[in-house]
Amino acid sequence: MEVNCLTLKDLISRPPRLDFATEDGENAQKENIFVDLSRMAPKTPIKNEPIDLSKQKIFTPERNPITPVKLVDRQQVEPWTPTANLKILISAASPDIRDREKKKELFRPIENKDDVFTDSLQLDAVDDSAVDEFEKQRPSRKQKSLGLLCQKFLARYPSYPLSTEKTTISLDEVAVSLGVERRRIYDIVNVLESLHLVSRVAKNQYSWHGRHSLPKTLRNLQRLGEKQKYEEQMAHLQQKELNLIDHKVGERRRDGCPDSQDPQLLDFPEPDCPSSSANSRKDKSLKIMSQKFVMLFLVSKTKIVTLDVAAKILIEESQDMPDHSKFKTKVRRLYDIANVLTSLMLIKKVHVTEDRGRKPAFKWIGPVDFSSTDDDLVDVSTPVLPELKKEIYGHVQFCAKQKLARHSSFNSEQASERTQRKVNSEPSSPYRQKQGLGVYSLEIGSLAAVSRQKMEDNSETVAFASQNMMPLPSSLDPAAPLPSPSVDSEYRVSPLCHQVLSAAQTDLKALPAQNGLTGQGGVSLASMALDVEHQPQALAAAQPLLYVPPAPLFMLCGGLQEGLSPGSGSGSGSVGGGSKVTAAEQPPMPSGQKRLSKERRLQEEEEEPATKRQCRDHEDGPLSLVMPKKPSDSADIASPKTSENRASAPHEDTHMNGQLSAAKAVSGKATTNGFVSSEWGNPCSNTEIEKPSEENESTKGPSPLQYLYVQPPAVSSSSDPQEHPVHTPR
């Protein structure tokens, strides 16, 4: 929680510039505070200059819209005062300064820790000197992490910007404001671009689209992934590893796994086409890797993808993997991508225990099924991945076998992209429009965004849920149960549970969100699609919390799964694919509903907020799917989810409440649950964020307070009413 708050603050601070714009008393105050800190630093004290600089950087938003400055420039960024500039320059020179800045940065959800923020904040407020020391002391790596950086980045922009407003992102500005090298921004932007959250408009300029089209994009990626048969590939790889490696492979995986799987499918991609030969850099592009990586999740039944498997698949060589170095490099890149995706709350880190031990993996916590409606909706038209589509449609199958990569395909894509780029860059850049205003708006938006984000993050999830909605169910269902049978003990429980829970929650959330929230904002998109399917569930869920109507769930699940894994039924997909579902899971699976119901029941029972929170934590814990050990997990799991809901509820409440408050107030638990559910995605973030709070747990009370902090954002949100949970419809 704290973290969130802080982050929010930080974010807010960024927008400080907003000040001018926003003056909302509330916001202003918060902002001011933050701002003060940030600004203060720069402005005031010379000595601390470096620090100041850092601070400034951090806070400073994109002031400089325009030109792209080089790294050096960035530091300069925001000169609140002339002196500040000098300071900045100086700071630029010294790394120490940077570090300081970094401290200020937010933590990434996963690893984050609040302390830092608080500390930093305090420090700032207090003394520069002191701060300096502290800061210098710890510019821990975490603070510099790409994930954190990405969060900051995202905080600057509204998740669901109004269609009208166009936000232009100046790489230089961002780099400066965030106090990082431009190179880092590229990493973030490339991943965001792969999901179409941003697009390159011109040199050094990107335009922010937000998550409006995310469902479509994901849908498309899912399709592509299916076509590529990534699932099979994953299964295959896993098997291989297992076999090769030895270990029990047989045992666990066997169930599902089919070596046999689909022979066809299986092929490895490997060498795919050397065609790739040509591959230019782009083939290796982070964007493509990112898309493929996402595809793996979307295709995976378990929604869990281990890094090594992903790396192997991404490398074409799945088979051999001879190049160890290559593999290592790929993994590094995947970490980069994963950090960004984590910041987007689309995945979260977990550990999968395998024979040999635990392996780092990531679990998809984003929307899952956009399938249903989307198809039509989304369709090809989607801007996002034209290339991929091409591939898919085009060679897909071949490629599929070849797998992955097929750069060639990508190449085509890339080409297109480039073209676009050129086009965009050149003349068009209409996007810029706004610099002046744009900036302004951005900031405001950013504030709102920020506040909302953090909160939202939680809430956002909700939003997601609402918009994307469908995914949830799919995830749930599919999850595990149905398709895959068995597998890792590790995964088993937790993942499934999570999924299920999440799904359930999601549904719930969606409904509530839609109902209450939607009304507000008009989440429209998601809601539209979702509504149809989900609402019922959601409704049911929300009300009865206790149990969900089975039918829907199953329906969803089945559908989803199918959607996800086409051939799953047959061995091909099923193989176990990437995921092995645990036996435990399976069992439940069939009765996914049951779980849900149980969970809900549990929730009801538990309802205590604290519990909820804890549960969330647990979730995180669960993240570490790893532990096979716990038998209790199942129970835990259930609780966690519930807890999530709960936990989320509080947060959201605060957030939402502002907006939604009425509804929530009324419904009390139900509302919370609903919200919670909405958050489904949040859990991760929430959990992470919350962890600290959770620890406090009793914090419930407190935590809310923290959230209160958030409210400022909320306030801002008020300014941006849409955003929050509701999210603007676009």
Next chain:
DNA sequence: CTCTCCCGCCATCTA
């Protein structure tokens, strides 16, 4: 030790 992943060199592309 392993896992993560920051950092920034430098190749490549673009204008």
Next chain:
DNA sequence: TAGATGGCGGGAGAG
């Protein structure tokens, strides 16, 4: 050619 992009992997922090 300068500047923009971004691949890549050394190496170090964190656990």
